[in-house]
Amino acid sequence: MKARPKKTIETVHQCCGSPLEPTVPTRRVANVCWGGVDLAELLNEIGVDANARFLWSYGLDGGEFAGTSCDWYLKDLPLERLSAGGVLIAYELNGAPLPAEHGFPARLVVPGYYGTNSVKWLWRLQLAARRADGLFTTTLYNDASDARDLAAGLPPRRPVWALAPESIIVAPAPDAAVALHEPVEIWGWAWSFRGIAGVQVSTDGGINYRHATLEPRRGWAWQPFSLQWRPSHRGVAQLCARAIEAGGAAQPVEGARNAIHTVRVMVE
Known part of the structure; x- marks a missing residue:
């Protein structure tokens, strides 16, 4: 070989x-x-x-x-x-x-x-x-x-062949402490067989989403995404990432191997 x-x-x-x-x-x-x-x-x-x-x-x-x-x-x-x-x-x-x-x-x-x-x-x-x-x-x-x-x-x-659309939040890490009114970068990776067209990020547990910045696909590698966030309320915040692939399919909320990833952080 x-x-x-x-x-x-x-x-x-x-x-x-x-x-x-x-x-x-x-x-x-x-x-x-x-x-x-x-x-x-x-x-x-x-x-x-x-x-x-x-x-x-x-x-x-x-x-x-x-x-x-x-x-x-x-x-x-x-x-x-x-x-x-x-x-x-x-x-x-x-x-x-x-x-x-x-x-x-x-x-x-x-x-x-x-x-x-x-x-x-x-x-x-x-x-x-x-x-x-x-x-x-x-x-x-x-x-x-x-x-x-x-x-x-x-x-x-x-x-179970092709990768379903999925994303993970890398930072902030689970249970991390972030400062009130200070800028925080939420970033992670997204991927699927067909490639990811967009990633949406929520800072309120999935009630509202914003479009993250997503880098173009490079071959079969995963795609980095990021979003700037300035926390406005003290207490626990649930961060969620939802990937949407080129064909329009998105991550489900629950009940699937590619369910939406959620990270809990503390705003102090």
Whole structure:
């Protein structure tokens, strides 16, 4: 693999949380740089059967999870995702050899998709005309479709693939003290598969929102946002951030892994 041209991708990388609690936000997220082989170029060189629609990826970890025994960690990926670019078989993380806990010697990396799809300890790839039948493609990591999806004829279960719009407030930190009438910068990160078009910030627990300054998207990386705030009342203030992606979808208030992030601060 290292004899082939190396491609480097900077991307946000997010765990979608426990598949047993799909509506609980965990916000285990970072922005990292991967190095490896471009998967689309590799497959084009090998040649892909016209009937293939999915790529099955096998990881060298197995065992029992949620009462079911699995020989391998198996995920699938729609081949059409490759057209958006950036999918790698990675062997480097942030310029260093891939650590064992992150999938050494090689892992799949799918920018813009939740981390569960970036299979670690990769040992096999298989092209198929249908989705894989494993525990982590059928039962787990599948969300229930809402009424609009069902009315549109979509299946009752949707695979957890593309990153939903999300944002986090980095500063002020939770339970930080800020000064009355003094300027405070509220800033953080926002991301989604389709990119974020705007971020709104509330300083009153979600009653009113203001538009934050948002930097343009740069590849698959997350986008910084900021808002200047001058507290006018003493006491507890609830800061909220709501990301809106390019297609118009916004973060829900609650009941989803990408529910609105709230930070409590004290105005003194």
